[in-house]
Amino acid sequence: MKSKKYVFLAIWLLHALIVPAQVNVTDSHSLSEKIKNNQYFAFVKAKALGVMKTGFNAGDGYREVWIRDYNTFIELAAQVYPKEVLKENLLVFFRMQGDDGNIIDGFTPAEKIGKGETDFSYSKLEPRYAGHKNTVETDQETSLVQAVYKYIQLTGDKTILNEKVGEETVRERLNRAMDFLMNHRFDKQYGLITGATTADWGDVQPEPGWGVDLDKNTHPAIDIYDNAMMVVALNNLIEMNPSANQKWSKIKTSIAKNCRKYLWDDKHQKFIPHIYLKGSPFPADFDENKIYYFGGTAVAIEAGLLSRKEIKASLEEMKKRVQQSGAASIGLTLYPPYPDGYFVNKIMNPVYSYQNGGDWTWFGARMIQQLVKYGFAEDAYEQIQPMVKRVKDNNGFYEWYSVDNKPRGSGTFRGEAGVLYEAIVMMENLKK
Incomplete structure (x- = not known):
């Protein structure tokens, strides 16, 4: 009897080892077939390529070429433009770099600037364009570093780093851009990058005024988006320029560590919205950490700040909050939204408007990319469906979507086209 017991145990163990492997193979094959036969993927890719051929401005509602946008569609642009065109767009940002190292948000042809428009900068190195900078953001410099890195990865052209812009090389200017952040946007107490108070990655502050410029009303704060962008940029800079490793490696490691120490709420498995350096712009009884x-x-996640277990927990929390909101996808900016009136700028009101709870594929598809990267391919496939479906349903790419999934904002939004295109390509390139 005893020997039979061991035989049965051995058979059970063998079965336990073999069956999961069989299931995984079947699931992998099934996902591969679903990706291959998806009715929306081919449409979205073709539409994205068509949109990209029409220009580099962010969308129909924007005349500027924005660096935070260009950083998210340069992979798509590389499919339809020669590397010289991609490179020239990047060099414009360097020609218009500030004396203190700061990078503009975007550039637009100087002749298109109307009388009375004063919030622009100009450079002798680039007389064709006028530059604009939303100073409440802290992602222009990091976006440019990331875009140059992607350019090199896409084209293999490392010579851009040695390109002379004025008296400096691009390599030197990249370092100066990072120096700007450390000199003007770094809080020594927390060891983290700072900016104005905005809604997540947004570029509108809650205080009176238009809301895009640092001013006397600004409440400086620290958030995860700015600092995660910094970590990604420093990883890219070190890889592009190994000689910079000694200077930037310790800073990158310290910022990553402090993101976990001060911004990650381990109990609730989420990032807190803000650390306020001079008080909050919101009422004292407002519990912002519920957002x-x-x-x-x-x-x-792209910056490598979360473990695989935490990524899965984050996804589940996103799905839960999307369901609670009634939105269509995990492109949801935030949930719950800030109460109506908490942002003076009307674009952020009522709730679920623009960056205050709007549904942005521009960021949702970046989460899809990370799910693929970290081995959650089935989840990625499931979560991308509402994003690709509405491209087909609306016959194009829109800046954001309302909580009931209606297109809003600028049409022909290239940022959405770029991140969706890349997410689909990543799925199609999964090992069969």
Whole structure:
């Protein structure tokens, strides 16, 4: 009897080892077939390529070429433009770099600037364009570093680093851009990058005024998006320029560590919205930590700040909050939204408007990319479906979507086209 017991045990163990492997193979094959036969993927890719051929401005509602946008569609642009065109767009940002190292948000042809428009900068190195900078953001410099890195990965052209812009090389200017952040946007107490108070990755502050410029009303704060972008940029800079490793490696490691120490709420498995340096712009009884930031979390995953277990927990929290909100996808900016009136700028009101709870594929598809990267391919496939479906349903790419999934904002939004295209390509390239 005893020997039979061991035989049965051995058979059970063998079965336990073999069956999961068989299931995984079947699941993998099934996912591969689903990706191959998806009715939306081919449409979205073709539509994205068509949109990219029409220009580099962010969308129909924007005349500027924005670096935070260009960083997210340069992979798509590489499919339809020669590397010289991609490179020239990047060099414009360097020609218009500030004396203190700061990078503009975007550039637009100087002749298109109307009388009375004064919020622009100009450079002798680039007389064709006028530059604009939303100073409440702290992602222009990091976006440019990331875009140059992607350019090199896409084209193999490392010569851009030695390109002379004025008296400096691009390599030197990249370092100066990072120096700007350390000199003007770094809080020594927390060891983290700072910016104005905004909604997650947004570029509108809650205080009076138009809301895009640092001013006397600004409440400086620290958030995960700006710091995760910094970690990604420093990883890219060190890889592009190994000689910079000694200077930037310790800073990158310290910022990553402090993101976990001060911004990650381990109990609730989420990032807190803000650390306020001079008080909050919101009422004292407002519990801001109830708000979940979707976009900043996705970029934090890209920066390698979360474990695989935490990534899965983050996804489940996103799905839960999407269901609670009634939105269509995990492109949801944040949930719950800030109460109506908490942001003076009307674009952020009522709730679920623009960056205050709008549904942005521009960031949602970045989360899809990270799910693929970290081995959650089935989840990625499931979560991308509402994003690709609405491209087909609306016959195009829109800046954001309302809580009831209606297109809003700028049409022909290239940021959405770029991140969706890349997410689909990543799925199609999964090992069969």
